């Protein structure tokens with residue numbers, strides 16, 4: 100395949116870095132309204148980490164109430180009477196807590212970290228471009244996510260409080276204020292997500308265009324680092340799924356405000372229509388939240404093992420298969436919703452089949468570390484934890500995919516355990532791995548490895564002590580989103596386990612402060628980062644840390660795949676993608692990814 | 701999980717245990733491999749990683765085996781699912797089932813009993829709030845509805861869970877295998893009082909159920925609106941009426 104055919108005309112017009120010319124952008128264009136993908140990536144990091152803190156704080160309050168139901172929360176006295184009189188959380192506030200915890204974590208923390216931060220950090224550098232295809236659109240994408248986040252946050256202080264119908268916002272509860280006791284908050288929830296939808300769409304078109312059109316000569320599809328493959332497929336999912344969420348949210352907003360009845364049965368509307376729309380977006384969303392994490396973990400695992408990724412084509416195929424199957428499984432959230440049980444059967448089949456590409460990924464990660472030379476740097480520790488935890492989250496998913504078993508565990512803590520094994524054990528550990536890995540490249544300073552390892556050890560241990568027992572709570576029959584389980588006699592024996600979970604949840608929350616401290620401290624005091632601290636292969640590692648505005652001084656050339664670690668006969672155990680083959684004598688190694696097939700034009 | 705108290709409870713549990721064994725075995729296998737590899741291949745002075753891009757045979761093996769396993773799980777699950785949902789009967793409960801109507805609303809369960817005539821929407825129906833009473837050994841058909849928001853009808857001991865959706869009447873059925881008192885919980889977030897939207901299910905011996913029913917009718921007055929003094933006679937009338945129509 101000739102690479103020139105793939106290049107759009109604007110590739111030749113890229114503004115490459117010019118070392119002879121100082122970067123004279125004014126402060127505001129450089130750090131605030133910047134069009135530089137690296138700055139936007141950093142901005143997404145700070146924004147999402149802020150909302151990660153917010154979501155975490157909400158989780159702490161949830162766990163306080165479940166661990167010590169009805170006891171005044173320490174420090175809860177600062178909350179207004181409408182939330183926690185005397186520090187005792189009110190049931191209506193509790194409903195807002197579970198709703199907003201899920202909303203913030205999914206839409207404003209995990210998703211922008213994986214897509215906004217990694218997408219911006221990695222895509223132009225990994226494909227060898229000077230910036231995104233549409234830099235101004237990229238800036239707008241970030242600057243529309245910010246108001247969306249603050250609208251969501253502001254809903255806590257409006258009359259009636261924040262949305263309280265769950266992050267899934269099932270109508271009629273979410274549509275009729277008399278049912279939920281929340282009116283403005285529930286509307287702001289819709290407005291915020293509609294704005295955030297625009298932000299995601301602007302990001303997605305940018306990512307797709309950049310990856311398709313702006314790959315440097317020699318960067319063939321099968322030489323792309325796996326984070327780029329996963330972000331590419333994720334961007335396609337976003338482009339197709341987000342409009343459905345935004346459309347449904349607009350319909351819900353109309354039901355709330357101008358008297359339509361899309362989801363209200365009084366005038367012939369259908370409550371289940373919302374669930375179909377929401378989950379038709381929502382299940383692809385699940386993969387939006389895990390595919391980039393898989394890509395990042397793959398990159399770090401190959402690096403930490405000093406070995407080529409095992410089965411690169413299978414890894415790419417599995418990403419594509421998961422994304423495709425992700426469109427035909429949404430009904431597994433609705434097995435007990437009143438949907439025709441025969442539909443349940445077919446959704447069970449499609450859902451179970453997703454276990455196959457997921458298993459392929461896990462086995463290929465195992466194959467990658469097998470016979471490796473494993474270096475336990477902080478990113479690698481987190482990436483290995485990602486694999487171990489994703490396995491648990493994946494296997495527990497088989498239980499609820501089985502329609503009869505789901506009858507019992509649906510809407511119980513088993514689901515809560517499962518989704519946290521995937522989103523925390525999976526996505527968040529990969530996010531930690533990626534931040535430890537790329538922070539040096541974008542801030543020019545290493546994160547402290549000592550603090551990093553302390554943070555990892557505490558997080559890994561506490562995380563499992565928090566979320567593993569939740570499987571047992573769910574099997575004991577404990578429902579989700581209940582303010583006080585002790586209302587039920589059969590749940591009273593579970594109180595000690597709930598208290599146990601809460602103790603370690605608080606510990607887990609506190610240990611995250613190590614991570615935030617590490618970031619703040621290292622920004623100013625961290626060891627200066629060299630060009631390539633992890634001896635890694637992709638294009639960004641041959642640039643300064645941080646890379647200059649415009650990234651490369653000229654169009655880079657790519658000579659091989661991204662995972663040429665421990666190539667026999669070389670002195671080094673890594674091989675930069677942009678390093679010309681010495682003397683033109685290319686020894687194409689056998690098997691796997693195409694390597695060194697000629698010199699690009 | 702509590703000991704099952706319905707006819708299909710054990711079947712649902714059996715598929716749970718099948719999945720537990722399969723996933724448990726994979727869990728042990730994969731996590732052990734992960735830990736063994738991490739220890740065995742940790743960096744040591746002079747250690748060189750193998751240069752390998754993969755292995756086609758291995759890919760095929762670990763694609764085909766999970767595929768067969770999940771197909772088996774789907775097959776086994778679907779059998780029980782169709783039985784529980786009585787899909788071959790179009791979802792209809794067994795013919796001799798006791799018909800009940802349960803209507804959820806914030807934050808209570810209203811149960812309509814058919815009365816002695818065994819039919820809903822007749823004059824001898826009576827309604828109990830948050831009390832579900834059923835006989836043992838006889839299927840119960842519940843027409844589940846909701847007046848306001850979505851609730852979920854959850855009988856943990858019976859392995860029954862079904863959302864109650866406003867605007868829909870959804871059939872639910874089960875047959876109790878144990879007498880006693882069991883919790884009925886709301887499993888779908890339905891507002892402020894969701895956490896306390898509980899009720900109790902009492903399973904009676906067949907004769908006790910009839911006794912309970914006649915006591916209820918007696919205590920609540922004649923469903924046809926006769927005065928309290930006439931209750932007993934009215935009851936007898938109802939019963940005989942019921943027998944005639946049967």
Ligand SMILES: [Cu+2]
Nearest residue numbers: 382385429432
């Ligand atoms: Cu799903």
Ligand SMILES: [Cu+2]
Nearest residue numbers: 851886890897
């Ligand atoms: Cu309810």
